[in-house]
Amino acid sequence: MTTVLVIGAAGKTGRAVTRSLTSHGVTVRAAVRSPERAETAYAAGARSISVVDLGSGLGLDDAFDGVDGVYHLAPNVHPDEVAIADRVAGAAVRAGVARFVFHSVLHPHDPSMPHHLRKAEAEKVVRTHLRGATVLRPAAYHQNLLDAAHAGRLAAPYSLDTPFTNVDLDDVAEVAATVLARPGHEGVTYDLAGPEVLSVREQAHVAADVLGHPVEAVRVELAEWVAGPGASLTPQARDDLLAMFASYDRGGLVGEAAPLRRLLGREPRSWADVLTHT
Ligand SMILES: NC(=O)c1ccc[n+]([C@@H]2O[C@H](COP(=O)([O-])OP(=O)(O)OC[C@H]3O[C@@H](n4cnc5c(N)ncnc54)[C@H](OP(=O)(O)O)[C@@H]3O)[C@@H](O)[C@H]2O)c1
Known part of the structure; x- marks a missing residue:
């Protein structure tokens, strides 16, 4: 694998994947939504940029020129995630790329979360195009809570x-x-869950110990979230997150760490490790 196209490369996940691929000696072409996001992708290590509109597919075929692998992730809670997967996988087939990896989510078939079900459908669409695609199903990231823990x-x-x-x-x-x-790893699906089971309250305790300052865990009323962080979202994105x-309120989100441990060949990083090293 020499050149990999990373979809959504300027986002949170795309930057991390770009950094990792680059550190493994792989050349990354970053697919970004607009030229203004080029600097962000270059800063993560991308060597070239393609401006792609995932909504229409504009720029997608050009982006695949000279690429032999693709890492596909969809914009968060995007209503057209399935159509986007269809466009990206279709372009990958036309370009004849050797490797395709789709970034899904832990428990994509959970019927209580519409955006998880769209991931399940997107996985199916990807496999229809490319039976050898690899699917990664990550749990929620520690990094989602990192800034809040520091604050x-x-x-x-x-x-x-939970x-x-x-x-x-x-x-x-x-x-x-x-x-x-x-x-x-062709045709294989992996759950990627962390090595410890922690509630938000327990994560606050660990963060306080590691960071050496108080970290409180606070339950926010849904109405407060809707009027605050939720207010800038589309109604569909807000409903998905609600x-x-x-x-999460009923049962959290829990998976097995064994596949991640095996793939890494070491113990996955704990919440305390992440707090210590970031
Ligand atoms: N957060 C978690 O804990 C977690 C766990 C498991 C799975 N996931 C999944 O990981 C995926 C990525 O999440 P993320 O938090 O990394 O997302 P993100 O930071 O929002 O990144 C998505 C990227 O897609 C780009 N984008 C949006 N609309 C586009 C369009 N029409 N055309 C081209 N590019 C477009 C965005 O561009 P701009 O930079 O211009 O906005 C952004 O760079 C999601 O599918 C999510 O469900 C997340």
Whole structure:
């Protein structure tokens, strides 16, 4: 694998995957939504940029020119995730790329979360085009709570006591590079969950210990979230996230760490490790 096209390369996941691929000696072409995002992708290590509109597919075929692998991730809670997967996988087939990895989510078939079900459908669409595609299903990232932990306040619009096996995004990105660069992962689906089960309250305790300052866990009322962070979202994205909060409130989000441990060949990073090293 010499050149990999990373879709959504300027986003949170795309930057981590770009950094990881680059550190493994792979050349990254970054697919970004607009030229203004080029600097962000270059800063993560991308060597070239393609401006692509995932909504229409404009620029996609050009982006695949000279590429032999692709890492596909969809914009978060995007309503057209399935059509986007169809466009990207179709372009990959036309370009004849050797390797295709799709970034899905842990428990994509959970019927309580519409955006998870779209991931399940997108996985199916990808496999229809490319039976040899690899699918990664990460748990929620530790990095989602990192800034809040440093600021001393983990706020959640769901139970503070339900269990999560959050995963380090850099571990996920390391696996992304492994499955793209090495053979043996064609047609396989991997759950990528972290090595410990922690509630938000327990994550606050760990963060306080590691960071050496108070970190409180605060349950936010849904109405407060809707009027605050939720106010700038589209109604569909807001509803998707409200369904996710309800699911988290009932049972958290828990998976098995064994596949991640095996793929990394070491113990996955814990929440304390992530707090210590970032
Ligand atoms: N966060 C988690 O804990 C977690 C866990 C498991 C799976 N995931 C999945 O990971 C995926 C990526 O999440 P993320 O947080 O990394 O997302 P993100 O930061 O929002 O990145 C998405 C990227 O897609 C780009 N984009 C949006 N619309 C586009 C369009 N029409 N054409 C081209 N590019 C477009 C965005 O461009 P701009 O930079 O211009 O905005 C952004 O760079 C999501 O599918 C999510 O479900 C997330």
